[in-house]
Amino acid sequence: MNLENIYIDELIVMREKARQSKNYKLSDNIRDFLDSKHVFVFDTPNAQVVYHRTTGSREDLINELKKEQRAQKLFDAWLYSVNKTLKAS
Secondary structure, three states: OOHHHHHHHHHHHHHHHHHHOOOHHHHHHHHHHHHHOOEEEEEOOOOEEEEEOOOOOHHHHHHHHHHHHHHHHHHHHHHHHHHHHHHHO
16 A cells, blocks of 8 residues: 555545635645645646646646547547538538
């Protein structure tokens, strides 16, 4: 059993509770600590999204996610054009 992972999971829950109760200072402090452990928490309108990494920074992850989003948009545009071409045939 990895005790550090248990504490990480607890901290993620604590951070969400702090955020929901608008204790943003505590929420930010927990997020900063998690960042130092390569556990990156992002807030969405509905929930937290958590990324467990072994290396890299929050900025590295954000850049990687942006690249994935751009690639997905390009793929979607390509797929749309293929489907449109097939329907026209």
